[in-house]
Amino acid sequence: MPIISLAIQKGGSGKTTTTINLAAALQREGRSVLLIDADTQANLTQSLGIIDEPERSVYTELKKEIAGESSDLQQVIVETKSGLHLVPSSLELAVAELELVSVYGREQLFSWMLEQLRSRYDFIFIDCPPAFGMLTVNALVASDHVIIPLQGEFLPMKGVQSFIHHFHAIKKKLNPKLNLLGFVLIKFDERINMNRQICGQLEREFGSKVFHTHIRSNIQLAKAQEEGLDIFSFDKHAHGADDYKALAEEFLEKLETGKVSSIKENTE
Ligand SMILES: Nc1ncnc2c1ncn2[C@@H]1O[C@H](COP(=O)(O)OP(=O)(O)OP(=O)(O)O)[C@@H](O)[C@H]1O
Numbered sequence: 001m002p003i004i005s006l007a008i009q010k011g012g013s014g015k016t017t018t019t020i021n022l023a024a025a026l027q028r029e030g031r032s033v034l035l036i037d038a039d040t041q042a043n044l045t046q047s048l049g050i051i052d053e054p055e056r057s058v059y060t061e062l063k064k065e066i067a068g069e070s071s072d073l074q075q076v077i078v079e080t081k082s083g084l085h086l087v088p089s090s091l092e093l094a095v096a097e098l099e100l101v102s103v104y105g106r107e108q109l110f111s112w113m114l115e116q117l118r119s120r121y122d123f124i125f126i127d128c129p130p131a132f133g134m135l136t137v138n139a140l141v142a143s144d145h146v147i148i149p150l151q152g153e154f155l156p157m158k159g160v161q162s163f164i165h166h167f168h169a170i171k172k173k174l175n176p177k178l179n180l181l182g183f184v185l186i187k188f189d190e191r192i193n194m195n196r197q198i199c200g201q202l203e204r205e206f207g208s209k210v211f212h213t214h215i216r217s218n219i220q221l222a223k224a225q226e227e228g229l230d231i232f233s234f235d236k237h238a239h240g241a242d243d244y245k246a247l248a249e250e251f252l253e254k255l256e257t258g259k260v261s262s263i264k265e266n267t268e
């Protein structure tokens with residue numbers, strides 16, 4: 001089933017928050033979801049209440065692949081307080097960026113590692129680090145779709161141009177099936193001029209790739225992370241819960257329409 005990366009090299013864009021809460025919203029709709037923390041900061045792992053366990057992480061399995069042995073991600077999956085399945089990260093993952101450089105097939109390791117798990121979940125989400133290094137490349141090569149969360153400000157918009165450049169290179173050379181599912185504006189406030197301008201600019205450039213659902217600023221989202229919970233388990237009446245529920249609905253719709261148009265493309 002589809003693998004979706006949340007990526008953009010700009011830090012603090014809402015990748016981790018969107019990974020957790022979009023996944024939790026889908027889980028509430030009865031979908032099975034696996035989360036992969038591919039960030040050395042291990043924010044996803046910590047925000048879901050899991051203590052950094054160096055002996056059970058994405059790195060312990062990646063290390064086996066780097067050494068030419070076979071890995072088993074299934075072994076390191078943990079269940080979070082919210083009942084989400086997670087492959088945790090650990091600070092040691094930082095070493096992988098260096099180790100991967102000299103490995104054959106270095107861009108494909110995540111693809112192989114995730115292949116066995118694909119059929120067991122409706123969706124697999126990968127939370128990427130804020131850099132375009134080997135971990136992000138691996139995540140994008142393993143993915144069917146990428147979602148780009150960003151704040152409606154000038155600097156994140158600069159980051160988009162550079163990300164799109166890398167996206168095209170990966171699509172051309174390493175993963176032709178990679179689809180840009182869309183941009184999600186986070187900490188969005190309709191009253192702020194800059195937020196509206198950036199949204200307009202994205203829509204002019206990328207059209208329907210911009211999600212109609214915007215995630216408003218909501219302190220409960222940050223507090224939920226402190227408690228190691230998703231927003232629905234922490235405060236289901238918060239704006240953040242409404243917004244991520246709406247995002248999950250739009251996400252499912254986008255995937256459905258995408259399927260129809262790719263079937264059409266194939267038969268035309
Ligand atoms: N809609 C929101 N309202 C208020 N705070 C938010 C919202 N979305 C995210 N945050 C907070 O903003 C901060 C950055 O978000 P997050 O960690 O999701 O970004 P990120 O892109 O994963 O960052 P990094 O690139 O460092 O991994 C976090 O403290 C998070 O709790």
Ligand SMILES: [Mg+2]
Binds near residue numbers: 016017039127128
């Ligand atoms: Mg993050």
